[in-house]
Amino acid sequence: MSDARLQKLSIDTIRTLAMDSVQQAGAGHPGTAMALAPLAYTLYRNVMRHNPVNPDWPNRDRFVLSAGHACILQYATLHLSGYNLSLEELKRFRQWESRTPGHPEHFLTEGIETTTGPLGQGFANGVGFAIADRFLAERYNRPHHDLLDRHVYAICSDGDMMEGVTMEAASIAGHLGLGQLVYFYDDNHITIDGTTSLSYTTEDKGKRFEAHGWHVQQVDDSEDIQEIETAIRAAQEEAERPSLVIVRSHIAFGAPKAIDTSKSHGSPLGADEVAAAKKALGWDPDAQFLVPPEVMEHMAGDIREQGMAAEDEWNRALDRWSTAFPGLREEWDADRIGKPRPGWVDALPEFAPGDDMATRGAGKKVMQALKPYTPTMIGGAADLVESTYTEFEGAGLFSATHAGRNVAFGIREHAMGSIVNGISLTQGMLKPYGSTFLIFSDYMRPAVRLSALGRLQSVWVWTHDSVGLGEDGPTHQPVEHHMALRAIPNLWYVRPADANETSMAWRIALEREGGPVALALSRQKVPTLDRTEVEPAAGALRGAYTLWQSGEGLPDVVLIATGSEVWVALDAARTMDANVRVVSMPCWELFAEQPQDYRDEVIPRDVRARLSVEAGISQGWKEWVGDAGDSVAIDRFGASAPGGEVLEKLGFTAENIAARAAALLERVA
Ligand SMILES: Cc1ncc(C[n+]2csc(CCOP(=O)(O)OP(=O)(O)O)c2C)c(N)n1
Numbered sequence: 059m060s061d062a063r064l065q066k067l068s069i070d071t072i073r074t075l076a077m078d079s080v081q082q083a084g085a086g087h088p089g090t091a092m093a094l095a096p097l098a099y100t101l102y103r104n105v106m107r108h109n110p111v112n113p114d115w116p117n118r119d120r121f122v123l124s125a126g127h128a129c130i131l132q133y134a135t136l137h138l139s140g141y142n143l144s145l146e147e148l149k150r151f152r153q154w155e156s157r158t159p160g161h162p163e164h165f166l167t168e169g170i171e172t173t174t175g176p177l178g179q180g181f182a183n184g185v186g187f188a189i190a191d192r193f194l195a196e197r198y199n200r201p202h203h204d205l206l207d208r209h210v211y212a213i214c215s216d217g218d219m220m221e222g223v224t225m226e227a228a229s230i231a232g233h234l235g236l237g238q239l240v241y242f243y244d245d246n247h248i249t250i251d252g253t254t255s256l257s258y259t260t261e262d263k264g265k266r267f268e269a270h271g272w273h274v275q276q277v278d279d280s281e282d283i284q285e286i287e288t289a290i291r292a293a294q295e296e297a298e299r300p301s302l303v304i305v306r307s308h309i310a311f312g313a314p315k316a317i318d319t320s321k322s323h324g325s326p327l328g329a330d331e332v333a334a335a336k337k338a339l340g341w342d343p344d345a346q347f348l349v350p351p352e353v354m355e356h357m358a359g360d361i362r363e364q365g366m367a368a369e370d371e372w373n374r375a376l377d378r379w380s381t382a383f384p385g386l387r388e389e390w391d392a393d394r395i396g397k398p399r400p401g402w403v404d405a406l407p408e409f410a411p412g413d414d415m416a417t418r419g420a421g422k423k424v425m426q427a428l429k430p431y432t433p434t435m436i437g438g439a440a441d442l443v444e445s446t447y448t449e450f451e452g453a454g455l456f457s458a459t460h461a462g463r464n465v466a467f468g469i470r471e472h473a474m475g476s477i478v479n480g481i482s483l484t485q486g487m488l489k490p491y492g493s494t495f496l497i498f499s500d501y502m503r504p505a506v507r508l509s510a511l512g513r514l515q516s517v518w519v520w521t522h523d524s525v526g527l528g529e530d531g532p533t534h535q536p537v538e539h540h541m542a543l544r545a546i547p548n549l550w551y552v553r554p555a556d557a558n559e560t561s562m563a564w565r566i567a568l569e570r571e572g573g574p575v576a577l578a579l580s581r582q583k584v585p586t587l588d589r590t591e592v593e594p595a596a597g598a599l600r601g602a603y604t605l606w607q608s609g610e611g612l613p614d615v616v617l618i619a620t621g622s623e624v625w626v627a628l629d630a631a632r633t634m635d636a637n638v639r640v641v642s643m644p645c646w647e648l649f650a651e652q653p654q655d656y657r658d659e660v661i662p663r664d665v666r667a668r669l670s671v672e673a674g675i676s677q678g679w680k681e682w683v684g685d686a687g688d689s690v691a692i693d694r695f696g697a698s699a700p701g702g703e704v705l706e707k708l709g710f711t712a713e714n715i716a717a718r719a720a721a722l723l724e725r726v727a
């Protein structure tokens with residue numbers, strides 16, 4: 059069979075598998091998969107350097123389907139490319155515990171690099187990939203030894219292009235000159251509700267990207283593989299600017315009636331239309347999930363061979379490099395363990411009592427102490443380093459010409475979140491963080507949620523974590539945010555009480571595997587607790603611990619406080635004449651993971667007088683204070699005034715807390 063025939067047969071196999079899988083599932087997105095089959099074929103077979111036999115090899119090109127709804131395109135192509143994704147899995151598209159979920163999830167399916175679906179996220183994740191790659195290339199590459207030189211390919215849809223996060227990410231990608239990006243915009247004029255004439259006509263999409271410093275090309279026909287390949291080669295050669303290739307396509311290409319209709323975006327075509335499409339493609343209309351053996355050979359056979367050869371070649375380059383630079387090789391091996399260098403725990407600073415210090419200030423000191431132990435930790439803030447204090451001092455700025463460890467994300471919180479997630483997806487090599495005011499966690503919440511869903515190692519550092527930030531007022535004062543973030547499954551939210559708990563909070567962040575950790579740090583100073591009088595800060599590693607108790611045995615009342623309210627609760631407890639326990643509870647999620655015995659020991663079930671003290675909404679606290687308990691909380695927006703005064707007015711004084719505790723004790727006793 060001629061190459062041209064094999065090529066068409068392969069592309070049509072992707073198309074028919076997409077139709078059949080969606081038809082079988084009774085749900086899914088066939089149209090875009092059908093239209094982009096030639097692009098996927100070209101990328102996987104002729105362009106990308108990847109090895110289905112070892113999907114994780116370090117110098118593989120990475121592919122992102124930002125238009126995650128079209129995932130059957132990727133699943134079908136992975137199957138035909140020889141990845142570990144069987145035809146059975148395609149038949150189980152979107153079913154319980156299949157490897158072919160409704161949107162791609164990177165931890166579930168080999169060959170999927172990131173979890174996509176919320177439009178725009180994949181676009182920005184890819185920018186994170188490129189930042190990570192740039193950083194690692196500068197760290198390891200040496201003249202005549204380009205150990206890492208890979209590209210990031212992404213497919214984006216109209217929805218991706220319209221989302222704001224995409225523009226944020228495109229803007230910084232242009233600024234940083236991320237030439238490894240080769241992105242495709244699937245210009246099909248179709249979205250869910252109809253044609254793009256509804257809401258997306260006037261702007262010149264290409265010019266918009268050019269204005270962001272991108273290299274933009276146009277391919278007029280998504281069926282023209284030659285044209286696509288030519289554009290890709292030009293994009294690969296463009297090293298200084300990210301590339302966007304605008305590809306005009308026709309959704310549901312091949313289906314006589316469904317083509318160019320919005321209906322084909324997200325519904326099965328129906329048995330008749332599937333049969334008609336197959337007929338039009340010269341396919342047996344009754345055949346289902348048909349994979350001609352010559353297609354498997356042409357795709358999986360060739361791709362595996364090319365992939366293994368590419369990896370072998372790279373391994374030889376790695377050997378030569380290791381011989382030439384043995385010191386670097388040691389660094390490489392240490393980096394790939396994905397842990398800080400040995401000794402880092404001992405290097406965590408201990409803070410002496412008497413020094414009042416904002417936990418953001420303590421955080422800064424902790425970061426500097428960790429700096430030499432975490433050479434591949436990179437990150438930055440959304441134009442708030444001046445306030446969040448999050449930087450590795452002297453470790454350089456990440457720019458178009460130098461890959462320093464401090465990334466100036468600009469005022470782009472959402473993209474920062476998604477980019478940090480992308481960086482964290484560079485297996486084992488990099489642990490990134492992103493930082494801003496806690497209030498603006500709202501602006502990055504979609505990315506935070508995906509970090510938790512995707513089990514990513516992202517670290518979120520949010521400062522100005524309560525009304526205690528003061529004069530900036532209620533627009534900047536988080537109130538519902540502690541709870542809103544605790545509501546995200548698999549996110550650990552840590553709000554340390556003082557400088558020493560901040561050390562522990564960073565320790566939690568660096569030790570955790572399997573998900574992100576968020577630190578909530580104060581703008582205002584808090585006392586550094588005298589640990590000769592209260593229990594060691596290491597208790598924070600269990601999520602909550604008994605900090606102090608006035609008497610022995612079972613307490614009469616338990617005050618459960620978090621973060622910058624702990625010292626006030628402690629002051630209150632010290633004035634009370636009852637057996638009072640103060641529990642510091644920096645991390646609910648970690649505490650919830652402790653054995654029941656420990657939890658009962660810290661918060662005894664038999665003590666019904668339990669009072670929570672947190673500068674945030676009361677919703678949720680019943681879980682720990684119980685039905686009989688009470689909460690000193692803020693169930694309203696804050697106010698613009700000096701922070702101490704706002705806290706005082708809203709009840710966060712030792713007197714008020716003590717009075718509330720005494721009243722509770724009386725009620726419950
Ligand atoms: C943030 C976000 N908003 C909304 C959706 C729901 N959604 C999925 S695809 C889509 C738009 C479909 O148009 P387009 O992106 O052009 O994809 P095409 O149908 O062309 O493949 C929408 C609104 C989503 N996945 N993510």
Ligand SMILES: [Mg+2]
Nearest residue numbers: 216246248249
């Ligand atoms: Mg579209």
